[in-house]
Amino acid sequence: xxxxxxxxxxxxxxxxxxxxxxxxxxxxxxxxxxxxxxxxxxxxxxxxxxxxxxxxxxxxxxxxxxxxxxxxxxxxxxxxxxxxxxxxxxxxxxxxxxxxxxxxxxxxxxxxxxxxxxxxxxxxxxxxxxxxxxxxxxxxxxxxxxxxxxxxxxxxxxxxxxxxxxxxxxxxxxxxxxxxxxxx
Amino acid sequence: xxxxxxxxxxxxxxxxxxxxxxxxxxxxxxxxxxxxxxxxxxxxxxxxxxxxxxxxxxxxxxxxxxxxxxxxxxxxxxxxxxxxxxxxxxxxxxxxxxxxxxxxxxxxxxxxxxxxxxxxxxxxxxxxxxxxxxxxxxxxxxxxxxxxxxxxxxxxxxxxxxxxxxxxxxxxxxxxxxxxxxxxxxxxxxxxxxxxxxxxxxxxxxxxxxxxxxxxxxxxxxxxxxxxxxxxxxxxxxxxxxxxxxxxxxxxxxxxxxxxxxxxxxxxxxxxxxxxxxxxxxxxxxxxxxxxxxxxxxxxxxxxxxxxxxxxxxxxxxxxxxxxxxxxxxxxxxxxxxxxxxxxxxxxxxxxxxxxxxxxxxxxxxxxxxxxxxxxxxxxxxxxxxxxxxxxxxxxxxxxxxxxxxxxxxxxxxxxxxxxxxxxxxxxxxxxxxxxxxxxxxxxxxxxxxxxxxx
Numbered sequence: 001x002x003x004x005x006x007x008x009x010x011x012x013x014x015x016x017x018x019x020x021x022x023x024x025x026x027x028x029x030x031x032x033x034x035x036x037x038x039x040x041x042x043x044x045x046x047x048x049x050x051x052x053x054x055x056x057x058x059x060x061x062x063x064x065x066x067x068x069x070x071x072x073x074x075x076x077x078x079x080x081x082x083x084x085x086x087x088x089x090x091x092x093x094x095x096x097x098x099x100x101x102x103x104x105x106x107x108x109x110x111x112x113x114x115x116x117x118x119x120x121x122x123x124x125x126x127x128x129x130x131x132x133x134x135x136x137x138x139x140x141x142x143x144x145x146x147x148x149x150x151x152x153x154x155x156x157x158x159x160x161x162x163x164x165x166x167x168x169x170x171x172x173x174x175x176x177x178x179x180x181x182x183x184x
Numbered sequence: 185x186x187x188x189x190x191x192x193x194x195x196x197x198x199x200x201x202x203x204x205x206x207x208x209x210x211x212x213x214x215x216x217x218x219x220x221x222x223x224x225x226x227x228x229x230x231x232x233x234x235x236x237x238x239x240x241x242x243x244x245x246x247x248x249x250x251x252x253x254x255x256x257x258x259x260x261x262x263x264x265x266x267x268x269x270x271x272x273x274x275x276x277x278x279x280x281x282x283x284x285x286x287x288x289x290x291x292x293x294x295x296x297x298x299x300x301x302x303x304x305x306x307x308x309x310x311x312x313x314x315x316x317x318x319x320x321x322x323x324x325x326x327x328x329x330x331x332x333x334x335x336x337x338x339x340x341x342x343x344x345x346x347x348x349x350x351x352x353x354x355x356x357x358x359x360x361x362x363x364x365x366x367x368x369x370x371x372x373x374x375x376x377x378x379x380x381x382x383x384x385x386x387x388x389x390x391x392x393x394x395x396x397x398x399x400x401x402x403x404x405x406x407x408x409x410x411x412x413x414x415x416x417x418x419x420x421x422x423x424x425x426x427x428x429x430x431x432x433x434x435x436x437x438x439x440x441x442x443x444x445x446x447x448x449x450x451x452x453x454x455x456x457x458x459x460x461x462x463x464x465x466x467x468x469x470x471x472x473x474x475x476x477x478x479x480x481x482x483x484x485x486x487x488x489x490x491x492x493x494x495x496x497x498x499x500x501x502x503x504x505x506x507x508x509x510x511x512x513x514x515x516x517x518x519x520x521x522x523x524x525x526x527x528x529x530x531x532x533x534x535x536x537x538x539x540x541x542x543x544x545x546x547x548x549x550x551x552x553x554x555x556x557x558x559x560x561x562x563x564x565x566x567x568x569x570x571x572x573x574x575x576x577x578x579x580x581x582x583x584x585x586x587x588x589x590x591x592x593x594x595x596x597x598x599x600x601x602x603x604x605x606x607x608x609x610x611x612x613x614x615x616x617x618x619x620x621x622x623x624x625x626x627x628x629x630x631x632x633x634x635x636x637x638x639x
Binding site: 010012015016019020023024026027028029031032036039040043044047048051052053054055077113114117128129132133134159160163164 | 194196197198199200201202204205206207208209210213214216217218220221222224225226354
């Protein structure tokens with residue numbers, strides 16, 4: 001019998017196998033959404049919830065997707081306890097974005113993007129983490145968020161748009177980097 | 185904004201997300217999870233869920249019965265008026281259900297229902313819901329969802345939690361969602377959209393909306409109250425719309441459960457909608473913005489140094505005792521790296537000879553940001569972009585006046601230096617950006633010194 005079905009029957013050893021198998025991707029997902037500080041608590045909470053609910057999982061073949069969905073929901077609940085400064089739509093100047101770039105390892109870019117990312121809503125962070133971070137398709141990301149594909153697309157577009165608004169310079173010529181410098 | 189410019193911004197975001205998620209879980213995670221679950225009982229399947237697994241026909245019958253039940257309730261007299269004593273209110277019957285077996289009516293402004301607030305130990309309080317008005321929009325509030333759906337409208341509710349005892353489980357705004365019965369088969373789990381209510385889709389507080397709003401999330405013994413606002417796509421006005429109290433016992437997914445539902449609105453024209461107009465966005469109206477200061481240039485620009493020598497490092501020197509080279513054709517660069525190291529093949533738009541590490545590298549995983557092994561990379565970067573104030577030096581690399589940016593900020597995932605080597609005569613980009621994990625800084629410096637252009 002596979003580990004999921006054994007764990008559904010209450011087999012702790014089988015569940016431990018599942019934890020070891022899924023801990024890393026789940027931890028990455030939680031880190032992407034809520035940040036490294038709280039990711040461990042989120043993942044532990046998700047696994048605990050999964051253990052309790054596992055007997056009610058109708059389709060054991062979909063354990064991975066189900067677990068991912070639990071994690072996303074826990075992240076969302078967690079973020080709702082945190083006051084997130086909203087992204088203002090009054091930012092401007094989206095015409096002055098960089099032309100193109102590959103910043104996959106750009107250390108300095110993290111300092112600019114990070115604060116903006118942390119101001120996104122839980123739903124927006126989730127879709128970015130699922131789609132870009134885990135490399136899931138839009139359909140898979142929608143599944144993990146328990147929404148329709150169209151909704152996932154909308155959230156992705158909204159997230160990217162919100163980031164463009166924040167990344168872009170203000171009409172007075174100041175940018176996020178300037179704001180950071182001014183606040184220090 | 186052009187598609188290309190949009191892609192640039194999006195690429196920044198995607199790269200940031202990938203980089204952030206290059207982490208490994210703590211070694212103790214599995215043990216801590218197992219320690220927690222060892223003392224936790226599993227919850228067993230409810231009757232409808234069990235039917236759903238083994239006998240779809242029975243599940244369909246159950247669903248049909250549910251629809252009839254909802255219809256019966258819908259046809260019942262509405263409970264309009266102020267809150268009533270739960271002990272005498274026919275709609276206040278506790279419903280600790282595993283599936284939505286009950287429905288209530290909140291279709292007219294002023295409609296009130298009371299339902300039990302439940303946790304795993306039973307009722308901890310009473311929730312009173314009062315239907316408010318349907319709202320076309322809020323002044324000054326541009327819901328981002330409207331950018332995608334085109335038109336949205338809102339329904340306001342007042343919600344209060346009166347506590348009988350403390351609870352350790354969350355209660356508040358986060359428990360609520362709505363369902364749009366677009367497929368016309370009555371309420372079911374597929375209709376539920378776990379849309380955040382009350383704070384706007386993107387966490388924006390509706391400044392012109394209800395004040396105060398129902399807190400997102402609470403636990404303990406505090407009675408709470410406030411507004412709850414459903415932001416709904418305009419198309420939903422063609423269908424039945426339900427307010428849903430999402431059961432906290434279910435973490436989500438295929439086993440969706442509603443603790444209680446209420447009919448919020450039947451089909452019919454809305455009182456009005458908020459229509460997205462690009463002119464509503466200040467960023468897309470008016471005169472073009474001035475030149476971006478996002479491209480932060482060093483001030484003052486440091487003078488170039490004549491030579492660049494890596495700091496002494498015996499381990500790195502030993503690694504570079506034997507070297508090999510590869511060519512990054514995208515940037516016409518010949519890269520020299522330790523003979524014992526590996527580099528990547530090309531994948532999609534990731535050129536070969538872009539990443540370097542002590543372990544074999546999988547180009548597909550690298551492209552998707554899924555490789556955890558600390559490594560060194562050389563990637564094309566078109567713009568000068570400095571978010572914080574690193575130590576900036578001008579150093580000669582590959583015969584060109586290049587830049588070394590040194591980050592020491594504790595918030596950086598990989599403190600250390602990156603080298604920006606201009607690929608043209610423009611000192612501010614495009615560049616070949618050479619950088620790497622903190623533990624490979626000595627290697628990065630040596631690779632920088634040995635870097636050459638093939639043309």
